[in-house]
Amino acid sequence: MSEQSRREFLKKVGLGAAGVALGVGAGPRARRAMGEPIYEAGEVIQAGPVPRGGPATLAGGKVIQPQREVPVMRSTDVLVVGGGPAGVVAALAAKRAGAEVTLVERYGHFGGLWTGGLVLIVLATHGRQGEGLTKCVRGIGDEICERLLKVSCGIMNQAPGKRDPTSDPEATKFVLDEMLREAGVGILLHSWATNAIVEGSAVRGVLFESKAGCQAVRAKVVVDATGDGDVFSAAGAEHTRHLHRIGLVHRLGNVDRVDREKVKAAGKRLPSFGSATPIPSVRWVNMQGPTADCLDVEALSRCEMDARRAIWNRVEAIRATPGCEEVFLLETAAQLGVRVSRTLKGLTEMALADAAAGKAYRDVVGIGGGYALTRDKACQVPYGALVPARVDNLLAAGRCVAADNKMMNYTRLIAPCFVLGHAAGAAAALCVQDGCRPRDVEVPKLQALLKKQGAFLG
Numbered sequence: 001m002s003e004q005s006r007r008e009f010l011k012k013v014g015l016g017a018a019g020v021a022l023g024v025g026a027g028p029r030a031r032r033a034m035g036e037p038i039y040e041a042g043e044v045i046q047a048g049p050v051p052r053g054g055p056a057t058l059a060g061g062k063v064i065q066p067q068r069e070v071p072v073m074r075s076t077d078v079l080v081v082g083g084g085p086a087g088v089v090a091a092l093a094a095k096r097a098g099a100e101v102t103l104v105e106r107y108g109h110f111g112g113l114w115t116g117g118l119v120l121i122v123l124a125t126h127g128r129q130g131e132g133l134t135k136c137v138r139g140i141g142d143e144i145c146e147r148l149l150k151v152s153c154g155i156m157n158q159a160p161g162k163r164d165p166t167s168d169p170e171a172t173k174f175v176l177d178e179m180l181r182e183a184g185v186g187i188l189l190h191s192w193a194t195n196a197i198v199e200g201s202a203v204r205g206v207l208f209e210s211k212a213g214c215q216a217v218r219a220k221v222v223v224d225a226t227g228d229g230d231v232f233s234a235a236g237a238e239h240t241r242h243l244h245r246i247g248l249v250h251r252l253g254n255v256d257r258v259d260r261e262k263v264k265a266a267g268k269r270l271p272s273f274g275s276a277t278p279i280p281s282v283r284w285v286n287m288q289g290p291t292a293d294c295l296d297v298e299a300l301s302r303c304e305m306d307a308r309r310a311i312w313n314r315v316e317a318i319r320a321t322p323g324c325e326e327v328f329l330l331e332t333a334a335q336l337g338v339r340v341s342r343t344l345k346g347l348t349e350m351a352l353a354d355a356a357a358g359k360a361y362r363d364v365v366g367i368g369g370g371y372a373l374t375r376d377k378a379c380q381v382p383y384g385a386l387v388p389a390r391v392d393n394l395l396a397a398g399r400c401v402a403a404d405n406k407m408m409n410y411t412r413l414i415a416p417c418f419v420l421g422h423a424a425g426a427a428a429a430l431c432v433q434d435g436c437r438p439r440d441v442e443v444p445k446l447q448a449l450l451k452k453q454g455a456f457l458g
């Protein structure tokens with residue numbers, strides 16, 4: 001039921017605006033009449049069996065998974081796997097370009113490391129182009145930041161003359177939900193993509209695991225925005241594996257209650273509280289962390305627990321400092337800070353040397369802002385960095401695109417991930433519209449679509 005007809009209906013049955021806004025207040029009868037499924041607590045439901053083919057078995061000491069048919073939950077034009085900055089922008093771009101889109105995310109919220117990882121500063125929004133500083137990240141990524149301006153404590157430094165804004169993670173989750181809903185993107189949260197469906201050299205969808213077991217989503221084009229290249233790796237696309245530093249970000253509360261005079265009087269140095277956030281009393285603290293294999297679950301487990309211990313001890317030391325007693329650990333990130341694990345072998349590999357030299361690409365699909373690595377220079381993103389060298393019907397977006405091991409420290413920043421996601425989503429929609437493979441997309445057509453959607457191509 002559309003929001004309009006829902007409002008009209010609720011007006012008719014005499015429910016107030018609060019009930020409309022929160023989606024609560026309507027009784028079971030009214031909600032059932034609106035077409036919403038209403039269950040009573042404890043009610044027995046028969047949702048249809050999920051064929052599992054039985055449990056895994058042991059044969060000769062080996063664990064054997066049974067061959068089984070996997071139920072197809074839905075078919076879609078474009079399937080975006082991973083709802084981080086790149087995936088959300090890709091889904092919005094594809095949907096706005098007219099494709100039917102499903103977005104699959106393993107956690108219960110969108111934003112990836114930007115929200116769940118508490119990485120709050122959107123780096124590389126602006127860059128030097130010629131003499132001046134240009135806002136490079138426009139289009140959907142910038143629209144998200146502009147939307148964050150409209151919610152209380154949503155974002156700071158998102159204003160003319162400012163660069164690299166910092167957002168609040170909860171505000172960001174809320175805004176991303178709203179934008180995805182408004183666009184009509186099909187959403188599957190709590191769904192972990194575990195395998196690719198491949199026919200010949202073409203990806204036809206993914207398998208995902210949820211509490212309902214293993215199910216499939218079939219798609220005409222898949223965008224791998226998992227950050228770790230889970231889909232392209234499963235599909236057999238060539239890629240490189242990297243070790244990188246793994247950190248755990250945290251937020252501190254009550255930082256505005258620090259008594260600096262008391263710290264000074266005690267002869268202590270003011271501890272570092274990290275960086276400002278849109279909430280004045282709250283700061284976020286980045287962490288470098290040890291270098292490890294981000295695909296090794298035992299390493300991830302160790303890193304997570306070691307980092308949490310280090311953070312706890314550090315916060316205890318802060319609280320033991322006279323004048324800092326009220327500072328507290330607001331939260332550690334729900335999502336461990338994996339920087340890079342896999343990068344795609346694409347038609348084009350972005351290289352830091354090229355970026356620093358200001359290389360121009362014929363298939364430019366976006367401009368990333370400047371960063372220390374690029375000597376603050378704006379930097380072109382070629383479409384070829386998103387397209388697997390061999391596998392078809394698949395695009396990569398975000399921190400797992402084709403980049404050399406220096407450039408990947410640029411392409412993984414949030415603002416370039418917006419740009420990469422925008423290009424991937426628009427390209428996927430064009431593939432559906434023109435019935436072609438990603439490698440055969442007409443680049444001028446893609447560039448025109450991106451410009452129409454507000455992207456900056458130089």
Ligand SMILES: Cc1cc2nc3c(=O)[nH]c(=O)nc-3n(C[C@H](O)[C@H](O)[C@H](O)COP(=O)(O)OP(=O)(O)OC[C@H]3O[C@@H](n4cnc5c(N)ncnc54)[C@H](O)[C@@H]3O)c2cc1C
Binds near residue numbers: 112113114120246339
């Ligand atoms: C500690 C740390 C500090 C950083 N600091 C900064 C900074 O200050 N500024 C900055 O701009 N950038 C920073 N970055 C980089 C930046 O946060 C990320 O690289 C960026 O968020 C990448 O976006 P993405 O969409 O490619 O991937 P992610 O943000 O990783 O999003 C990927 C999404 O895919 C989902 N996913 C993964 N696998 C699956 C699967 N199999 N099935 C379903 N869903 C899946 C994840 O849950 C996640 O939501 C930092 C990163 C780290 C780790």
